[in-house]
Amino acid sequence: MKRHLILFATTCLLSLSTALQPASAVTVVPEGNRNATQPNIPAASIKRTGELNTTHEAKYQKIYNLLKSDPKLRSKISSVARTYGIDPVHIVGALVGEHTYNVDAYDRLQTYYVKAISYVKQGLSFDYQGESIGDFIKRPQFSSCAQYKDSLRLWTCREGVWEADFRGKTVGGKRFPDNRFAAVFFQPFYAGQTFGLGQLSPLTALQMTDMVNRYSGLPKLDADHATEVYKTIMDPDFTLPYMAATIKESIDVYRRVADFDISKNPGITATLYNTGGADARARALANTNAGRAAAGQPPQLPEENYYGWLVNNKLEQLKALF
Secondary structure: OOOOOOOOOHHHHHHHHOOOOOHHHOEEOOOOOOOOOOOOOOHHHHHHHHHOOOOHHHHHHHHHHHHHHOHHHHHHHHHHHHHHOOOHHHHHHHHHHHHHHOOOOOOOOHHHHHHHHHHHHHOOOOEEOOEEHHHHOOOHHHHHHHHOOOHHHHHHHHHHHHHHHHOOOEEOOEEOOOOOHHHHHOOOOOOOOOOOOOOOOHHHHHHHHHHHHHHHOOOOOOOOOHHHHHHHHHOHHHHHHHHHHHHHHHHHHHHHHHOEEOOOOHHHHHHHHHHOOHHHHHHHHHHHHHHHHHOOOOOOOOOOOHHHHHHHHOHHHHHOOO
16 A cells, blocks of 8 residues: 555644543444545546556456455455454455555456565565664654554654654755655665555554554564565455554544544545545544534534545445455
């Protein structure tokens, strides 16, 4: 998931420890799209799809046909969804969005396993100009992050430090790119390259590894072992739990921070899977609605983007898979 880079502001960390609001205060976001027509699809997606001599509809049909024709894949999705307490259509929505607007799906699930094995054989590392991520996060700027013991808050803090202290700046005589943390340190081939079924970024996997360990019992990931991180995001048996954990966190944070239950609207969870930053977006929406309430106006509901709009538009067909 190339774009799935979660939360830049360190203030967003505070919401992770906020107690759940009373059930009566939570508004259920109903099924369906808030936008009558699909929001604009990014030019990059249109260009990439055109260069492949295909269409978004054809790409949708390809991933849909993979899901429809592979009962083992659907069974894996259902099992993982039960473990994380979410509807399987949320996972399907993320898969559909990724393979419709970003990469093209492979025809067979087995191809993803083959790709995972090929990366394990290559040997990878996360670094920038010879400085490994393990050494980089030992710099004094990251010392404040040591207070966080869970992987989500720890790596979110580190991402925030990158944004504030390193991105586009010269530090200690070394110039750092004006680019995302994940793109600079966590994509060892070239920015944007992923082959996994869920298109997860390595940074997202590192953030969610504690939750996945807790729910699925998978070993915790370590940034100093890049090969294992890449194998995890490319192997369907590992990447599906990480997808589920990412979606569950989005659902939880919208309830916790913005008083919205988005668990009934797969288009919203797909949107957040696409954009990342669920915590920051929930906080921004909560602030907007606080102002609207003070002005005597009704709350603004979360809205889907182009990616989530497709998921909601195809929802009945996707639900029928299960």
